Amino acid sequence: MSSVLSEIRKDYLYNLVLKGERADGRRFDEYREISIEKNVISKAEGSALVKLGLSQVMVGVKMQPGEPFPDSPNRGVIITNAELVPLASPTFEPGPPNEVGIELARLVDRGVRESKAVDLEKLCIIPGKQVWVIFIDVHILDDCGNIKDASSLGAIAALLTTRVPASRFGLGEDYSLPVNDVPIATTAIEFGDVLMFDPDVDEESIANTKLTVISTADGSICGMQKSGPGMLTPEQAYRIVDIACQKAREIREKFLEV
């Protein structure tokens, strides 16, 4: 039954695309309404609730002293996790993260890490022995599409509000986490030779493929991920990157200037 319905839905969306339209009336490169509430969890060191259309993602940041990695003894550590909890979608199941959740967590991590948004050098406590460990936990609350962008946005928004809890561990005064950059992820799908940004859940389900581009404040690219079977032409990839960097700039200026 569900597959029959989705075929009908697919036909409907495809016919709309031929007319240059989307089901909710957006332009192909238009994002749904974005809202970011910061510091929503007082027990966390930093947090953000991101709404992207009807999608809702909560990101919490916790910090504690821990051991550095042997290959970077003087740098703080970032650990990113994503939970696709069953309350967020009829298709999510309890249990250990599946590959979709893992891909999501690693993509969020890539944006934060590769943009060097967090100044990890400043998170060293005792060189080689003790550094600050940042846990970024992404909790999907309502999957109405494009949770990749929402999660990445939530992660950097939460980091921007994070206070290092030094006093709790007897390490001096609390201070704001040093954040130098604001990486923004933007995702487009390819469907019927058309590129659509910020897909909702129906558009995602009919997409041939998806490309997420993470760009930084200086307009360079710090991460990309193609996801889903299907193909892209180089021209499509160029166009997505062009528009993605533009969109990222708009989002950054509107919500998250450092």
Add this chain to the structure above:
Amino acid sequence: MDMDEAEISFFKDGLRLDGRGADQIRPIKIEVGVLARADGSCYVEMGKNKVIAAVYGPREVHPRHLQEVTRAIVRYRYNMASFSVEERKRPGPDRRSHELSKVSREALEPVILTSYFPRSVIDVFVEVLQADAGTRTAGINAASVALADAGIPMKSMISSCAAGKVGDTLIMDPMKEEDNFGQADMPLAMTPSGEITLLQMDGRLSQEEFRQALQMAMRGCREVYEIQRKSLLDKYSQLESEPVQEVQALE
């Protein structure tokens, strides 16, 4: 790794540490049909990477609830041997291998004619025996040849190669040192006609550098494709020319 970046020099007299030019791929060796039990198999060396791929199927799906009524499902397992890297890797799947399995499967799926085999599974297993940056690209190259070796109908082959950036220079097919201390790594997989089926990137690239890196990786993929094609032709043209053994009548 800012400090290391400055300390390490990636070029000497215009050549890379292993003697390659900036736009040269590492030497590639491909052997087809190296495993007896698998339906198709392939061994690939790309520089110091050594990977082996096996294809089983189309065969019955277990567990059965995974089967699809209209097509075959494709499964891809990327696994690193614990001895394949400098510091022993804990055996078994980790987050990285889950992600690589997913994107690699999605790199191959678009060309496999899965609708020919409803209710069945095509299993692709890739074991990394020795790793030196670029194992996912080597794995995909091996898997593509192994699928062809297994006789799985495909629209085309898939070839894969990465481009990267070290010391502010774009380079083809980064090796371990360049990947560890470089500024960007961008693996790509595509069909011979240039349709992209895998694209990932980490590090930093400007938009212009991205365009150049993509062009470079595509050139690499085309070179890989020629070697894949030749390896298959070598094996199967040889089979064809082998004299048919006369069966001696008993009486």
